[in-house]
Amino acid sequence: MSQTRELMQSQDKYRIALLSAYALALHGFESLLPTPIPWLRLGLANIITLTTLILYGIRAALMVTLIRVVLASLFTGTFLGPAFILSLGGGVISTLSMGIVLSLMPRLFGPVGLSLIGALFHNSAQLFLAYILFIQRIEAILLITPVIIFLGTLTGSVNGIVSDMLIKNLKKTDEKIQN
Amino acid sequence: MNLKGLLNSTTIADRILLFILILLSLSGIFFIKEVLPKGQIVRIEINGHPVYLLPIEKDRIVSVNGSEGNTIVEIKNHKVRITESPCDNKLCIQQGWIEKGSIVCLPNRVVVIIGTPEDESNKRVDAITG
Numbered sequence: 001m002s003q004t005r006e007l008m009q010s011q012d013k014y015r016i017a018l019l020s021a022y023a024l025a026l027h028g029f030e031s032l033l034p035t036p037i038p039w040l041r042l043g044l045a046n047i048i049t050l051t052t053l054i055l056y057g058i059r060a061a062l063m064v065t066l067i068r069v070v071l072a073s074l075f076t077g078t079f080l081g082p083a084f085i086l087s088l089g090g091g092v093i094s095t096l097s098m099g100i101v102l103s104l105m106p107r108l109f110g111p112v113g114l115s116l117i118g119a120l121f122h123n124s125a126q127l128f129l130a131y132i133l134f135i136q137r138i139e140a141i142l143l144i145t146p147v148i149i150f151l152g153t154l155t156g157s158v159n160g161i162v163s164d165m166l167i168k169n170l171k172k173t174d175e176k177i178q179n
Numbered sequence: 180m181n182l183k184g185l186l187n188s189t190t191i192a193d194r195i196l197l198f199i200l201i202l203l204s205l206s207g208i209f210f211i212k213e214v215l216p217k218g219q220i221v222r223i224e225i226n227g228h229p230v231y232l233l234p235i236e237k238d239r240i241v242s243v244n245g246s247e248g249n250t251i252v253e254i255k256n257h258k259v260r261i262t263e264s265p266c267d268n269k270l271c272i273q274q275g276w277i278e279k280g281s282i283v284c285l286p287n288r289v290v291v292i293i294g295t296p297e298d299e300s301n302k303r304v305d306a307i308t309g
Contacts, residue, residue, distance in 0.1 A: 108190065109196070110188060110190045112193045113197075145211075147208055150208060153197065153200040153201055161185065168188075
């Protein structure tokens with residue numbers, strides 16, 4: 001019994017490490033892409049967070065997010081800087097919001113809806129943090145909020161669709177292995 | 180993946196949420212400017228030093244003492260003009276009412292600028308996200 005449990009745990013660790021590596025790779029790839037607006041981010045790493053959440057639960061998703069944010073900031077040299085605080089706050093809040101919605105109403109939202117919720121909370125958390133820590137001008141924040149929420153909705157739905165495809169494919173492969 | 184497959188993989192709640200978010204954010208983009216107070220400020224400078232910072236909402240007439248004499252600035256109905264000036268060419272008076280931008284009276288070294296409070300506060304970079 002304890003042996004199978006250990007096996008499960010080591011398998012979980014392996015999964016979390018692998019998924020964190022994927023998320024980190026997407027995060028790094030995304031920062032290389034030129035974007036038309038400097039603060040527009042696609043949030044590609046959220047594809048992995050969402051997939052982890054749906055397949056392996058909220059704890060694994062939180063771990064993946066934390067590992068991704070900390071390692072990415074270490075690699076880019078922004079660890080404990082303002083960008084790190086924004087990134088950490090947004091990542092944790094969005095993962096928690098998606099996890100809570102999924103555990104409270106498991107059948108209500110699909111990956112696309114969850115991704116939209118994640119994007120909304122990610123952006124709201126970042127705007128709030130930016131307001132209390134850096135900008136402190138409520139008009140400037142209010143002016144930019146709808147634009148950011150709108151862009152987040154667009155990128156969020158695309159990420160949700162990709163995540164949905166990823167989950168379906170992973171399940172298919174799992175079934176093949178089991179058969 | 181075709182459009183039908185995509186529709187099948189989303190729940191009704193997904194679609195409602197997407198619709199609400201797009202509706203709210205788009206209407207927010209268009210209407211937030213109307214809701215926010217304009218908060219514009221009339222700044223009067225003499226020789227580059229600000230002497231008056233006045234809200235544009237309040238009608239009033241102020242007299243400032245430039246290098247040649249008194250310039251009288253009038254604020255009314257969210258507009259600003261110079262009514263009297265000791266200069267020779269009176270270009271500042273000819274400019275009339277302005278709603279934005281600035282009036283410069285070079286001989287008397289008086290500058291009237293309509294700006295936002297943000298112009299007054301810091302102009303440094305706030306934050307860079309990553």
